[in-house]
Amino acid sequence: MTTDTPDPGNAGTRTHGVVSALLWASLGVVSTLLGMAAAHLVAALLVPSSSPVLAVGSQVIDLTPTPMKEWAIRQFGTADKLILVGSVILVVLALAGVAGVLARRRLAYGAGLLVALVLLAAVAAVNQGGVTDLLPSLVAAVVGVASLWWLHGKASATRAGADAAPASSTSGATPSRRGVLIAAGALAAAAAVLGGAGRFITTLRTGNVDIALPAPADPAGAFPEGLEGKFKDITPLRVSNADFYRVDTRLDTPVIDQDTWTLTIDGDVEKEIELTFDDLLAMDLIERDITMTCVSNSVGGEFVGSARWLGVRLTDLLDMAGVGDKADQIYTTDFDGMTISTPLDLATDGRDAMIAIGMNGEALPRAHGFPARMIVPGLYGFISATKWITRITLTTYADKSAYWTDRDWATDAPIKVSTRIDTPASLAQLSTGENVIGGVAWAQQLGGVDQVQVRIDGGAWKDAEMGPSVNNDYWRQWFYRWDASEGQHTVAARAISGDGTTQTPARALPFPEGASGIQELRVTVG
Structure with a gap:
């Protein structure tokens, strides 16, 4: 009886090849990060939106179909832009890793891919702004390619020794490879400094302006306590x-x-x-x-x-x-x-x-x-x-x-009568006895909010207690004291405007003229 035994030499060669590929990929990533950071700093000093990542992200927003945009807003809320920017960065860095691996074979291949990535950002910057917004992308190209060239030279000088190293040595960095890693680490640190400086400058420039505004000729008057x-x-x-x-x-x-x-x-x-x-x-x-x-x-x-x-x-x-x-x-x-x-x-x-x-x-x-x-x-x-x-x-x-x-949104879109339940939260765990249900409601240009009603477990609508009325164009707070019994319950609320319009239960998505329906949530008491 015979068995096949893996060849330790082949396994070591494969391991060494994987480590070498990861090393070269990291060189592409570091070079790209430094280019992006330098570009972000330049954009912060000139036009923040011309930063390559932001330019590409803005182009993606313009090209994204409306249903997908609405889905992103529903799923991620105000974090949708952060997720978009993060996704763009991840895709760019993945391709930067590919560029590093290509550079191992030939520098021109890796540099060409980095230039192609920057070219896409440059086109997006021009589309979003103008020719003057090209500078950050040019900086990204020069810095990124120069960094890859420098790291490529260091890595190539030690490649023969690293490729010839025995399998047992691949578990840790050899002295020559350690030098390449130190160089890459230095560039990564430089990228962090440049990116941080760009972020700091952007924060300073986008701070609010302190201007003494004149008194209104027609003031709004006293504001009630909420x-x-x-x-x-x-x-x-x-x-x-x-x-x-x-x-x-x-x-x-x-x-x-x-x-x-x-x-x-x-x-x-x-x-x-x-x-x-x-x-x-x-x-x-x-x-x-x-x-x-x-x-x-x-x-x-x-x-x-x-x-x-x-x-x-x-x-x-x-x-x-x-x-x-x-x-x-x-x-x-x-x-x-x-x-x-x-x-x-x-x-x-x-x-x-x-x-x-x-x-x-x-x-x-x-x-x-x-x-x-x-x-x-x-x-x-x-x-x-x-x-x-x-x-x-x-x-x-x-x-x-x-x-x-x-993009096929409505041209005439009056705001619909709406109510939001702020408390309790959906799926909240409540104690038996008195609990407060409350929130805000709005009905602009329809006489404001006259009344909010609450319904428990699909029963009869009951009037909530109303907060102060500011004016017909302003929302109104409300609350309802609920004597809650043990078990699972559904809570719903609706508004009635000053002209008698009752919030519609008909469900509609935001596209193309605004959402409608009754908010209903489930809570557990006990």
Whole structure:
């Protein structure tokens, strides 16, 4: 009887080959990391969005089908962009590893793959910005290829000795291989320093601007005390700037100088006008408490917030330009070419639409549109809330199609009557006896929220106790005291507006005109 015995020599050769391939792959990864870090630093000093990873990520967002975008938002919430950037980095580093392995065979092969990766980033940067945004990608190419060339030289000088080493020596680094690893480690440390410096500079540049805003000519008045002091798990009546939701297509926070920023009003107008930031400050300002909602907000979702806004009434600006008789659309453009369309008749029907420059007593945070943004109460943000706005064009839907219109979203999307349960959380474990169910509800342009009702286990709807009413464009807090018995229960809530509209139970996804339905969650008592 005979048996096949593995050849230790062959096993050692295979092990040595794997270790060598991993070493060369790491050289490609380190070279790419250094190139990316250097590019990120340059972009931080110039235009943050021109960083190669961000440029590619932004291009991916533009090319992603709407259903996939909505799925990502539902699954990952505000972490969707972080996951996208992380995915781009992982793919790039995987290909960088391949480039390192190719460089073992011939340097030109590995360098060619790195250049191809940078070329993709360069094209994305130009598409997202302009030719001037090429510099970070060029830096990435030069630094990445130069690093790979340097590491390739060191590794090649010791390759013959490493390949000839006996199998037993592959369990640890030989002195020659150790030198290559030390060199790679030095470059990795340099990448960490450059990347950290880029991040630090970006954080400094995207910090909020401290500007003394003038007092409003038409103030909002006293603000009531909310229920959050009584029930800590209910969302504050006014959301702080730091906690206010952010949903947009950008992966960076734009840095715009208010001293050079201008707002142009053109199109179907009697005269084209251009306003500076100081011009807006000098105008009569209004102050309003307004709830804003993203169309991507699912039933019970987090993409809704309420704040006090300061700005110039939109109709005052349109009156300065003189709107013609053909326009049916306000076509707005941000500093980077993003476009949003708003129905002219809804924006000018008497609601407090504005070009906002202040939020909760401060200048707009950069992440929320500084120097100025548009706000139209009662309309979802994708047709009303252009951030970093630079142009207002009066035109027709037949002549111009905006970003979301091109992606088949609705052109007329009033915010639907909605309620969110803040407490208890879904699947919460509660004690028997009295428990508080509470949250917020909104019904803009429909007389505000008149009443919220709660239903337990599919039974009768019962009135909740209501928090203070701020105005018809603002959400309202509510709570219900529930004497809970042991067992599993379902909890649901709905709102009734001031004009008698009851929140619909009909389920609808956010696309194309906003989600609807009744939030219902399950809890366990006992």
